Amino acid sequence: MKAVEILNNHKIKRTSCREGIIEVVMTAKHALSENEIRERLSGNYDRTTFYRSFKTLEECKIIHKIVIDNQLVKYALDNTVTHKNEHAHFFCTKCNTVQCLDNVTVQKYKLPDGYSDFETDVLIKGICVNCKNQNKID
Amino acid sequence: MKAVEILNNHKIKRTSCREGIIEVVMTAKHALSENEIRERLSGNYDRTTFYRSFKTLEECKIIHKIVIDNQLVKYALDNTVTHKNEHAHFFCTKCNTVQCLDNVTVQKYKLPDGYSDFETDVLIKGICVNCKNQNKID
DNA sequence: GTACGTTTGCAACGTTGTTGCATTTGAAAT
DNA sequence: ATTTCAAATGCAACAACGTTGCAAACGTAC
Numbered sequence: 001m002k003a004v005e006i007l008n009n010h011k012i013k014r015t016s017c018r019e020g021i022i023e024v025v026m027t028a029k030h031a032l033s034e035n036e037i038r039e040r041l042s043g044n045y046d047r048t049t050f051y052r053s054f055k056t057l058e059e060c061k062i063i064h065k066i067v068i069d070n071q072l073v074k075y076a077l078d079n080t081v082t083h084k085n086e087h088a089h090f091f092c093t094k095c096n097t098v099q100c101l102d103n104v105t106v107q108k109y110k111l112p113d114g115y116s117d118f119e120t121d122v123l124i125k126g127i128c129v130n131c132k133n134q135n136k137i138d
Numbered sequence: 139m140k141a142v143e144i145l146n147n148h149k150i151k152r153t154s155c156r157e158g159i160i161e162v163v164m165t166a167k168h169a170l171s172e173n174e175i176r177e178r179l180s181g182n183y184d185r186t187t188f189y190r191s192f193k194t195l196e197e198c199k200i201i202h203k204i205v206i207d208n209q210l211v212k213y214a215l216d217n218t219v220t221h222k223n224e225h226a227h228f229f230c231t232k233c234n235t236v237q238c239l240d241n242v243t244v245q246k247y248k249l250p251d252g253y254s255d256f257e258t259d260v261l262i263k264g265i266c267v268n269c270k271n272q273n274k275i276d
Numbered sequence: 277g278t279a280c281g282t283t284t285g286c287a288a289c290g291t292t293g294t295t296g297c298a299t300t301t302g303a304a305a306t
Numbered sequence: 307a308t309t310t311c312a313a314a315t316g317c318a319a320c321a322a323c324g325t326t327g328c329a330a331a332c333g334t335a336c
Contacts, residue, residue, distance in 0.1 A: 012282095013282065013283070013332090013333055013334075014333075014334095015282090015283065015284085015332080015333075017283090017284085018283095034323090045284085045285090046284070046285050046286075047323085047324085048284080048285070048286080048324090048325080048326090049283075049284055049285070051323090051324065051325080052283080052284085052325095053283095056283095065207075067205065067207055067208050069203075069205055070205045070208070070211060070292090070293090071292085071293085071322080071323080073208060073323090088247055090249065090253065090255075101247070101249070101250070103250070104247050104248065104249070107245045109226055109239070109242050109260070109262055110242065111228065111239070111242070111262065111264070112239070112241070112267065113267065114266075114267030114270055114271070115228065115264060115265070115266055115267055115270075116264045116265050116270065117228075117262045117263060117264030117265075118263060118264055119262070119263040119264070120260065120261070120262045120263070121259075121260070121261040121262075121263070122247070122258065122259070122260050123258070123259040124247055124249065124255045124257070124258045124259075125255060125256060125257040125258070125259070126249070126253060126254045126255030126256055126257070127253070127254050128252075128253055129250065129251065129252030129253055132252055132253075132254065133252070150313095151301090151302055151303075151312095151313065151314070152302075152303090153301080153302075153313095153314065153315085155314085155315085156314095172292090183315085183316090184315070184316050184317075185292085185293085186293090186294080186295090186315080186316070186317080187314075187315055187316070189292090189293060189294080190294095190314075190315085191314090194314095208323090208324090209291080209292080209323090209324085211292090
């Protein structure tokens, strides 16, 4: 699937900013922050445009946002083919990367009487396999 | 347990700001934001002092921080007597309140090979029982 | 190519959180 | 009670993130 097709499928205008963001996020191994995405883009876009593009793409469910604690915001592709609808996120506190754990099923938590839920965010913090192996070398 | 005792137990100085924050958070039914805590305090403290107090109290594990998506930060008492170590949080998207779900056990998620974890944050978004009942009246 | 609505860039602004430094305060020793 | 000193506070300045209004530029359909 190409970025242009995705935009067309969602019936939103094909602009270079949106197209670029999708391409970067699509090829990324990890979720990327605003700045990480900007660095990988050829075009130079205003921060406002960036935020508005993220917002649009999120509303169309083309990408999704992951927030770690505070102030660390990452974006990943929201593809129901590769990602399950409800998946957990893994945050490596050593290399600061975020990954979608597609093979981890989020349990349905039992809520108090009368409570209803429509979304469960799970963020697991730890050390990823890359950082673990780096330790051995040091 | 009184706020002063808690401070003494953790061997940090008893200041009116810290004491006030603990008292407010201790008696609150929900987790409270910075502004909500300030409103309930008699003294008027500088924002810097506030942030530094939160930081200290968090480091001492007297309170803990819950972040929703972005920009919505709430604090709750970190009491191992009333709260389990790892508990889920419930965020009502209607009244914007956050509650610690002490009776909800967080499952141990199975991670990919080589990954290790030390913390799992679970945030369940939905409608709380109060807002559900309000709906019926409308 | 024209026309229209959407998107962009810019400027300004608001909120959140941090840092450095001088002043004040808490608590322990005298 | 007074002295003492590290710790906490208040203030000013700053940085990062995100939003809003508006004029200019752009995408798309005719």
